[in-house]
Amino acid sequence: MEEIIEPMSEERCTRSLSSTEDAIYVLGGKWTLRIMIAILNGHTRFNDIQRRVLGISARVLSAELKKLELNLLIERNVIVDAKPVIVEYNQSEYSRSIRPVIQSLSEWGATHKIKISNSH
Amino acid sequence: MEEIIEPMSEERCTRSLSSTEDAIYVLGGKWTLRIMIAILNGHTRFNDIQRRVLGISARVLSAELKKLELNLLIERNVIVDAKPVIVEYNQSEYSRSIRPVIQSLSEWGATHKIKISNSH
């Protein structure tokens, strides 16, 4: 009886792929991580965030914040007893879970930049 | 690979962000990881890959393969002494470097899916 050695089990890889795609779907947008990192840096208010994330429009920022909130990565808090109402977007406890992911991406991105510039 | 240079403070975080964006830029496309994983799974020929990556057109696959090759993640090999010439896209040695990234994304994606489905 012979056994075929595969690079990796197809189904395991497929499952892994689908999870990977989910992650990319949530985190891989053009603005998503920029915004997330602005908030992690303590910039919690709409216009403050917009100032930090250069080039983003109010319309797109609004949509992105809703998406991040739906994914439980940020929490929208309205402080009603303020002169003009204050809205704060705060990192959630759960948002800590993406730190390793950001770390991993960041490390690879850094070495990759070197790799590419060396190759040209 | 790059676009805008930020003139902001917190340079360490900005550098990290920029590396993260570079990684997202390379890996975050709609098809990129699907294709990469198909190749890692041993599907090396154009039409074979296209069959594995459901929904992708030849035009887009062609462009994506060029991008992956430019990023040194795959190698294009032409086997000239075959009746109709055979072209193979093989994983590069360097492509091993993205495994931790895929792993990290995959793990977060899996737990996130559970997190989200529990919250609805």
Next chain:
DNA sequence: CAGTATCCCGCGAGATACTG
């Protein structure tokens, strides 16, 4: 300040056809 409403344009990408 914290957004929403329109208008509008470019390009990402699907469909289809064609070539060496």
Next chain:
DNA sequence: CAGTATCTCGCGGGATACTG
């Protein structure tokens, strides 16, 4: 088989203006 060439269309997203 391994792509390239058009043609087309939707929508992501920028610009601008407006509101509570």
